[in-house]
Amino acid sequence: MKHIYLDYNATSPVRPEVLEAMLPFYREQFGNPSSVHWAGRQVGGALEKAREQVAAFINASPAEIVFVSCGSEGDNMAIKGSLGALKEKGNHIITTTVEHPAVLETCQALEKEGFDVTYLPVDKDGQLNLDDMEKAITEKTVLISVMWANNETGNIYPIEEIGAIARKYNIRFHTDAVQAVGKVPVDVQKAKVDLLVISGHKLGAPKGVGAIYVRRGTRMTPLLHGGHQERNRRAGTQNMAGIVGLGLACEMAGAEQESYYHRVRALRDKLEDGVVALVPDIKLNGTPNRDQRLPNTLNVSFAYIEGESLLLNLDMYGIAASSGSACTSGSLEPSHVMGAMCVEVTLAHSSTRFSLGPETVPAEIDKVLEVLPATVQRLRDMSPLYNCGRTSDNCETCQTIKRI
Template sequence: MNKVYLDYNASTPLAPEVADHMYPFLKDFYGNPSAVHWAGQPVKEKMNRAREQVSDLLSCSPEEIIFTSGGSEANNLALKGYYFKHLSKGKHIITSKIEHPAIIEPLKFLERLGAELTMLDVDKYGMVSAGDIEKAIREDTILITIMHSNNEVGTLQPIEEIGEIARRHKIAFHTDASQSAGKVPVDVNELNVDMLTIAGHKLYAPKGIGALYIRKGTELEPLIHGAGHEFGMRAGTENTLLAAGLGKACELAGKHVSDSGLADLTDYFWGKLKESFGEEIVLNGHEEKRLPNTLNVSFMNRIGWDILSAIPQLAASTGSACHAGKVELSPVLREMEVPEYIGMGAVRFSLGKFTTKEELDQVVSWLKEVI
């Protein structure tokens, strides 16, 4: 076994069914979906179907789905679009300190334009407190944005509870579900969200495609102006090839999102690691309230970067940076107040639909040789 891929949280392979579904768009469906002739209308129908497939996964209406170039653009549209549209109502936005850069950086940009941010702490599991969010609400609070799950440690946030608070205070609520969609059920009505982000390359669709759910009645200022594509929210001729891929991937995800197979495989891997390393390995993040495929562990008094460097045939990741022999903890582990002697040995293993037990056994064997 030459190579093992355990970095599905970074990017998933393209599902074969998705690739097959996309192929006709490279040859037959070349018309502009806005055109009313024979070449354009079939493409428009395919776009409509893709939108339905995405909306089915999120339990919303197709008209509430806006295709974007990925999760980052969807987040930017949600945050900047809402802020610019509702600037007269207030400038205060609430978020957490462990959000993805695709949230933090747009918010810092808005801060330079006058927005006021409250960035909340998290507990030792990387979980934000719904109570802290309610305490942070001010008269001029217009938006709350909290990730559905943490991409690094996998911790699931209390989104439903936060959504109830936001709704009670009549504040818009956005969640970045890029890491969650396709791995756990994501129902926008159960979560009480007004906007939700997904990214194609996190659920076996191509890179360069994502979507933003916008609840009917939620008004945003578009970031890209032009013709009235995407219900007037994103100008530019639609990328039908990639949208079709995302739609098919969402359809596939919906059929298996409640299966326990991936969680069982992750538990199997964690059991093997504990059996091999005992007290020399610890779990980062919540034991139960986390993504079923994500295992962020620390090898005590080791450096995660060194471990992975010694196993070049293993694709996994560590959020910590190593410069000139000095380890800098990832922002997430730092905010979780993980001690340095633990955090510096952190490695994130993220499993996926193509992961096998044989691969996991091989990884454990490699780790034992190195450690």
């Protein structure tokens, strides 16, 4: 059976060129970049080249790039490191209800330590109201943290406008750009961000490596204590192979950005149009404006069925998609993002994410459109919700379906 992978927002395969570039750092180029001898010097150059590649990709200076182990570490470092450095100034953070757990749970942990957090709501399409943000600012606000793009819906947030608000009030601005980099242009100068987080495994580099952009002059307390690597900003011997892979993946994504956008967007639009045309009683989750969504992401709820059973049934055809985010699947709770958008609970349970990548080809989309309508119908035929007649005035699901 041919496998069709449509879960690129969970992770992506390492690009062959990236793997090739990494291999010497597991073999002959094994040195520690902090060592002064030949073995260290041999890899030190590669470390700085990767820093330049990552910096160029987001329009930063190499000195503003700190390598970390993953996106979650970057988000923790941005938030905790900022609050540690700014505690004399204030203790209030503004974030949103739709952030990744790497941000949300960090904020929740900080609340337990006495910090104040405002979680901005979103509307039914997952959009933020920036007036709410300005109203939430107090003289104690030291950090605004808003993701560049949402991992579940693909919604892209107005980062430049948020950056302008943060500048106006002299508040530090962090963005989790883990899902955005490689999919849409990311420019830290235009966006006026102070801290921006990247994760390697979402853009064709391996798992276990990431980077954080720290604007020059941004004071941070370190998350990890120990060695003096990364100009004292992140202790621990660098993951050289991963970093070299991340550098090349960024360079390749930068070179292919435009062609990737148009190609993947055409395929996603074809999938979206096909699902809308072929499957009744569905709800698209996220903004209906496709320009304001990542070009690769489609999130759709199929009324009357469970997302998990749909995933298992698609898996039987070799099709990999996702319900909720990979980190939360396995839990019976509907996703917090669907909850924040007030998606009715049975529709939230049936929400399914298809996320395409540079390797996705048209025949794969054709196959999904061939298999999906019949699979959904088969599951509906077995569903007590579907067979209830869809007319009951006392049934919340019936009423919701009438409305979509």
